[in-house]
Amino acid sequence: MRRLVSGIVGLAALLAGCATTNQDNSSRLNLIKNRNELICGVSGKIPGFSFLKSDGSYQGLDVDICKAFAAAIIGDSEKIQYRPLTAAERFTAIKTGEIDILSRNTTFTLSRDSLGGNGLTFAPVVFHDGQGLMVKSESGIDSLRDLANKSICVGSGTTTEQNINDAFESASLPYTPIKYQDLNQVVAGYLQGRCSAMTSDRSQLAAARSGFKNPKEHIILDDVLSKEPLAPASDGQDQKLADAMRWVVFALISAEEQGITKSNIDEKVQIAKNNPQLKPLRRFLGIDGGLGEKIGLSNDFVVKVISSTGNYGEIYERHLGQNSEVPIPRGQNELYKKGGVHISPPFN
Amino acid sequence: MKINQKIFLQFGICIILFGLIGILINNLIINLIRTGLGFNFSWLLKPASFALAEHPLPYTSSDSYTWALIIGWLNSLKVIFSSLILATFLGTLIGFARTGKNALLGLISAGYITIIRQTPLLLQLMFWYFVGFLGLKDNMFIQIKNIFNISNQGVEFSGLNFSSEFLALLMGLSIFTSAYIAEVIRGGILSVPRGQWEAFRSLGLSESKGLIRIIIPQALPAIIPGLTSQYLNLAKNSTLAIAVGYSDIYAINDTIINQTGRAIECFIILLVSFLLLNLLITNIMELINRLILKSRQYS
Numbered sequence: 001m002r003r004l005v006s007g008i009v010g011l012a013a014l015l016a017g018c019a020t021t022n023q024d025n026s027s028r029l030n031l032i033k034n035r036n037e038l039i040c041g042v043s044g045k046i047p048g049f050s051f052l053k054s055d056g057s058y059q060g061l062d063v064d065i066c067k068a069f070a071a072a073i074i075g076d077s078e079k080i081q082y083r084p085l086t087a088a089e090r091f092t093a094i095k096t097g098e099i100d101i102l103s104r105n106t107t108f109t110l111s112r113d114s115l116g117g118n119g120l121t122f123a124p125v126v127f128h129d130g131q132g133l134m135v136k137s138e139s140g141i142d143s144l145r146d147l148a149n150k151s152i153c154v155g156s157g158t159t160t161e162q163n164i165n166d167a168f169e170s171a172s173l174p175y176t177p178i179k180y181q182d183l184n185q186v187v188a189g190y191l192q193g194r195c196s197a198m199t200s201d202r203s204q205l206a207a208a209r210s211g212f213k214n215p216k217e218h219i220i221l222d223d224v225l226s227k228e229p230l231a232p233a234s235d236g237q238d239q240k241l242a243d244a245m246r247w248v249v250f251a252l253i254s255a256e257e258q259g260i261t262k263s264n265i266d267e268k269v270q271i272a273k274n275n276p277q278l279k280p281l282r283r284f285l286g287i288d289g290g291l292g293e294k295i296g297l298s299n300d301f302v303v304k305v306i307s308s309t310g311n312y313g314e315i316y317e318r319h320l321g322q323n324s325e326v327p328i329p330r331g332q333n334e335l336y337k338k339g340g341v342h343i344s345p346p347f348n
Numbered sequence: 349m350k351i352n353q354k355i356f357l358q359f360g361i362c363i364i365l366f367g368l369i370g371i372l373i374n375n376l377i378i379n380l381i382r383t384g385l386g387f388n389f390s391w392l393l394k395p396a397s398f399a400l401a402e403h404p405l406p407y408t409s410s411d412s413y414t415w416a417l418i419i420g421w422l423n424s425l426k427v428i429f430s431s432l433i434l435a436t437f438l439g440t441l442i443g444f445a446r447t448g449k450n451a452l453l454g455l456i457s458a459g460y461i462t463i464i465r466q467t468p469l470l471l472q473l474m475f476w477y478f479v480g481f482l483g484l485k486d487n488m489f490i491q492i493k494n495i496f497n498i499s500n501q502g503v504e505f506s507g508l509n510f511s512s513e514f515l516a517l518l519m520g521l522s523i524f525t526s527a528y529i530a531e532v533i534r535g536g537i538l539s540v541p542r543g544q545w546e547a548f549r550s551l552g553l554s555e556s557k558g559l560i561r562i563i564i565p566q567a568l569p570a571i572i573p574g575l576t577s578q579y580l581n582l583a584k585n586s587t588l589a590i591a592v593g594y595s596d597i598y599a600i601n602d603t604i605i606n607q608t609g610r611a612i613e614c615f616i617i618l619l620v621s622f623l624l625l626n627l628l629i630t631n632i633m634e635l636i637n638r639l640i641l642k643s644r645q646y647s
Contacts, residue, residue, distance in 0.1 A: 088602045092611050111609070118609035151401070151501070156590070156603050163398050165409050176401045178513070180593045181602070189593065192482035193500055194512060237382070 027240035029296045032100055037079050040066035041099040044084035045183055047207040048319050048326030049105050049127075058082050062103040065126055065232055065249070067308060069101055072248045072301040077308035086182055087158045091118045094235055101234050101245065107131075107159045108231040121236040121329065123245040124253075126312075127334045128341055129228035132202035133165050134209065139196060144223045148173040148199045153186045153195035157180070163226040165276050197221075201228050207326045224253045224337065232255065243295040247347075251302045254284065254344035255311035257335060262310035269303060284347045291347055302347075312342065380612065391608045392417075398603055400595045412613065413604055420600035427517050427596065428586050428625075432579055434522035438579075439529025447537045448532060457530065464527035472524055472589055474611070477516035477592040484512075487538050487637060513594040517586070525582045536571035539564060576633040580626050597621065630639060 032038050042050035042062055050062040067077035083099050090106065093099045095118075102328045108125060109116035133152075135141045141150075144167060154161050156179040168175045178195050187208050198205070201255035202220060209215045232249070234241050255261070258281070262270050272281045283289035287298035293299060309315055314336075320328045334340025382388070396416040399409045404422045407415065445457040464472070484500045497504040502511040540563050548558035589596035597618065605614045 043581070088606055091606070091609060095611075111607075153593075156606075158606065161398050161603060162607065165397060168399075169409060175399070177399050178401055178593050179595065179599065181590050181599075185593070187590070188478055189482065192478060194593075195483050313405060 007188040018191075021173065027296065028097075028100055028235065028238050029241045029244060032073050032241075035334045036074060037081055038073060038101065039081045039083060039099045040069070041083045041090055041093050041102040042066065042211070043104045044082070046105060047210060048203070048324065048328070049207070050082075050103070052084070053344060059314055059319070061127060062232075064309045064319070065103045066101065068248050068305045069103075069232075069245060071304045071308040072251075072297050073244065075298070075304055077204070087155060088181070091103055091120065094120060094233065097225060097235075098240070101232060103232040105204070105230045106233055108229045108233075109159060112233070113236070115236055117272040119236045120233045121238075121242045123232040123234070123242070124249040125229040125231045125342075126249060127203065127230040129203045129230055131160055131199060131226040131228055132205055132224060132225040133197045133199045134190070134205045134218050135197045135221060137217055137219045140306060141196065142219075142223065144168075144171060145173065147175060147197055149175065150196040150304055151176040151178050151194065153178050153180065153189040153258045154198060155183055155186050156181055158225070159228070160200055167223075167225045187211075199225070201230075203320075203326075203328055206328050210326050217240040240296050244297055247291075247295050247297075248301070248305060250344040250347075251284075251305055252312040252315065253342050254300065255306050255345060256313040256342075257283070257337065257344060260311060261314055262283075262307055263307075265303060280347070288348075290327045352448070361423070387613060388610070389613055391610055391613075394608075396604070396607075398607070401593075402514065402595055403647050413608070416600055416604070417597065417617065419598035420595065423594070424586055424589075424596040424598075425519070425625075427514060427589065427594065428583050429647070431518050431521040431525065431586070432582060434518065435525035435578075435582060436575075437527055438522060440527035440533055442526060442530035443533025443537070446534050447629065456560050461527045461530055464524060465531075469524050469585055473520040473588055473592050476520045477512065480519070481512035481516050511594075512533060513589075513592050516592045517589050517596075520588075521582055521585060525578055527636055528578050528581075529575060532571055532574035533567075535574065536567035537569040539565045565640075565644070569637065569644075572633060572637040572640065576630060579633065583625055583629060584622065587605075 008031070033118075040063075042058060044050055044052045044058060046060065049060040050058055051060050053059055062083070066080055070080045071077040075234075083093065085093055085099075085102075085104060089338065090102055090104055091112070102120075103126075105114070105127070107129075108122045112120050113122050133144070133147070135147075141147060147168075150165060152175055154164055154177050155232065164175075164177065164291045170327050178189060180189055183200065183204060186198050189195055191212070191282070198208075200208070202224070205220050209218050209220075212218060232245060234245055236242075268281070269285055269287075272278055272285050272287050278281070279288065283291055285303055286292050286301065290299055298304070310318075316330065316333065318324065319327055320330075330340065332341050334342065336343040359495065370418050377402060377564070392414045395410045396413050397409050400407055400416070400419060402423055404426065405419060409418050427515035442457045442460060445453040448454060467501040481502075483498045496506070500512055501542070502509060502513075505511075507552045510517045522645060544566065545558070553562070554642055590602060592598075601614050601618050607610045608614075
């Protein structure tokens with residue numbers, strides 16, 4: 001009898017617990033601060049972006065973006081709980097509040113950004129990518145046309161699936177899509193010869209190829225099927241969190257524009273403190289202006305971010321640079337000053 | 349405990365349960381409205397804009413989401429019913445071998461059941477697909493041009509095409525389920541009293557004739573309920589198709605959720621359709637069960 005009652009009470013408490021989450025109308029920013037931990041959704045399977053290392057830590061560009069957010073919001077870039085998510089799970093995970101922030105090579109599109117669509121909001125783009133096709137060099141295929149009537153391995157539940165369809169349909173070429181749930185299966189299907197080509201974002205193709213036995217036997221075709229601006233995302237109803245995320249990403253880019261790095265940040269803070277005439281630098285580093293407070297962060301959030309992850313260029317170099325495991329030329333991911341597309345609005 | 353107390357307690361539990369369910373549903377609706385995701389099924393008529401490798405009926409990417417879902421269902425039903433038949437056939441044979449007099453056959457079938465039942469289905473599907481079918485080389489088998497072709501793209505048999513994905517799923521599901529069905533059959537056969545075996549033998553009937561005419565009819569009432577639940581499991585397990593790249597209803601739903609962001613609506617459609625399919629299977633099996641019991645009463 002007693003057991004029954006305590007069982008019911010326990011069940012009731014459990015259900016009530018489920019029922020009350022998400023009913024807090026204030027921003028998730030406060031929730032993250034109170035919890036003293038950021039829950040970040042990542043892939044965990046893409047070398048260079050987010051990859052689970054043998055020592056159990058996550059590494060990559062997407063992971064460093066999580067670290068920058070944690071440093072800005074909590075003040076500690078290590079207070080993060082990573083959630084590996086599949087492409088299909090990721091949006092539901094944000095909408096249900098299972099994760100705070102999604103940093104998982106997600107393409108910024110209208111339907112995903114709108115309240116009438118997936119209901120998310122995107123931070124600025126952290127990596128400009130494009131969808132490509134990889135084939136075996138011995139196959140003699142060197143353009144989209146050569147792939148007519150062939151099978152193509154593609155990951156399901158992604159923009160990739162739609163883009164490949166658009167590309168073949170607009171060229172009036174028939175093809176057979178073989179759809180797998182995750183990239184590892186796409187790779188396995190392709191290597192086993194089920195498909196003549198595999199398609200994904202070019203960065204992912206390069207990352208996957210770096211793990212092949214003979215990377216040189218595979219070529220990435222010149223056809224770029226789409227623009228894939230990859231950006232972190234959060235719940236579209238939460239303007240406060242979105243503001244904070246937007247300006248953390250801009251801070252990374254702005255720091256690179258100004259030549260502020262992980263190693264010289266303390267020096268720059270000193271210079272700013274000693275020289276009242278350096279107004280933009282003082283505002284950027286939070287000595288004047290109180291900019292951080294306006295987006296719900298501490299005024300010196302830029303200092304915290306740069307001293308833990310470094311600026312955008314440093315993050316890129318660490319994970320995708322020439323000496324990294326997945327070298328991808330910087331191309332359009334350079335600063336606007338150097339012919340790329342990354343630019344930060346002013347910190348005023 | 350007094351009767352009054354009992355009634356009071358049950359009444360209390362009911363109130364708590366309904367209250368909790370009410371809170372949860374209310375919470376779901378409030379949150380759906382809050383996040384701007386109120387129920388909306390109008391997307392069902394919009395073009396799907398994704399292609400499918402397998403479609404039993406004509407399909408193009410400009411057809412509607414509804415049509416894509418129907419094609420997904422047909423693909424699911426195709427693999428569910430063909431595995432159901434193959435699994436029943438295999439399971440029955442193995443079940444007989446397991447209970448039969450031949451010691452070697454008994455040992456082999458026991459080994460088969462043990463191995464199949466102790467490994468996860470997902471692993472078996474991956475094995476059949478990535479090792480089994482994709483490992484096939486073009487010239488491993490004798491090819492009869494235009495009649496029978498086998499490669500890692502699938503099997504072509506006089507104009508009929510079966511993809512590797514379909515075949516891997518068919519094999520995986522049938523073999524996995526057959527091991528369970530074999531045990532159900534064995535249980536049914538063993539439920540028939542030993543005396544019945546001795547009786548037909550003393551009447552001079554052969555082993556196989558006795559098994560079919562005397563033992564099986566008596567074992568069926570014990571077999572059907574177990575068989576029903578294996579069929580239901582098979583139908584539900586078919587959603588693992590997504591692991592081997594087969595475009596079943598679940599895989600197509602997955603794509604649709606990602607394109608439209610309508611996760612809850614899609615899951616409702618999926619839940620209702622599986623509920624209906626499984627109710628159909630249960631009812632058919634129930635009908636068969638009743639017919640068997642009836643025929644036994646008259647005989």
